[in-house]
Amino acid sequence: MELHRSLSFSSLADLLSRRRMLLGAGVLAASAGGAPLAHAQTTPSHLKFANPDGIAKPAGYTHVVEMTGPGRTIYIAGQLGYDSAGKRAGEIGDFTAQATQCFENLKIALASVGAGFEHVVNLNNYLTNISHLPQFRDVRNKYITGAPPASTTIEISKLARPEALLEVEAIAVVAVR
Numbered sequence: 001m002e003l004h005r006s007l008s009f010s011s012l013a014d015l016l017s018r019r020r021m022l023l024g025a026g027v028l029a030a031s032a033g034g035a036p037l038a039h040a041q042t043t044p045s046h047l048k049f050a051n052p053d054g055i056a057k058p059a060g061y062t063h064v065v066e067m068t069g070p071g072r073t074i075y076i077a078g079q080l081g082y083d084s085a086g087k088r089a090g091e092i093g094d095f096t097a098q099a100t101q102c103f104e105n106l107k108i109a110l111a112s113v114g115a116g117f118e119h120v121v122n123l124n125n126y127l128t129n130i131s132h133l134p135q136f137r138d139v140r141n142k143y144i145t146g147a148p149p150a151s152t153t154i155e156i157s158k159l160a161r162p163e164a165l166l167e168v169e170a171i172a173v174v175a176v177r
Contacts, residue, residue: 041118041146046071046175049147060137061151065121070176074113078126078167079105080159088163095132095165099139102168107143115172117144122171123151129165130155136166 043049046069049062081089081098082105090097110116127136133153149170159167 041116041144043147044118044175047119047121047147047173049149058148060141061123061148063150065150067121067173072113072174072176074110074115074119074170074172074174076106076109076170076172078124078169079103079109080161080164080167082161082164088161092163093165095129095135096139098165099132099136102166103139103143106168106170110170110172113172113174115174118146119172119174120144120149120170121173123149124169125151125153126156126159126167127153127165128156128158132165 046067048066048068050064050066051057051062052064055063079102081101083089083101088098089101106120107117110119123140125136127133130153136153159165
């Protein structure tokens with residue numbers, strides 16, 4: 001499903017301001033061994049996750065995420081299953097290893113701004129083979145144990161690195177302290 005809009009903005013700053021406002025109205029402590037999270041996440045009070053009546057109830061994501069009050073919006077670029085040295089996780093074709101590394105990278109990015117997975121309001125997931133979706137969900141659910149964010153998953157023909165099997169980007173919202 002594609003959404004097309006015609007909008008007119010006087011400047012890039014106006015566009016970004018309106019985007020932040022829309023996102024506001026409408027990623028972590030780095031782990032030593034990549035161990036799964038041990039406890040359920042508590043939803044921050046400035047975030048409301050909802051699945052409105054009239055839309056099919058989703059499994060593993062939320063249709064609408066609303067942020068109230070002042071906050072910071074954090075955009076995390078797409079992460080691949082490669083470590084800080086640029087080494088691919090697992091053997092060639094090991095989707096689970098790459099997905100786990102991908103979420104570890106997101107965890108580190110979130111921690112760098114004082115956030116965790118409980119602050120993630122949107123995930124965009126790009127898989128080179130949609131048949132990996134069940135494995136993706138298994139890995140994602142080890143990291144996102146609270147309210148699931150709004151999410152889109154699509155199959156694409158290839159990623160920037162030839163052996164990459166997935167890429168995940170995130171948007172998080174953190175309340176201003």
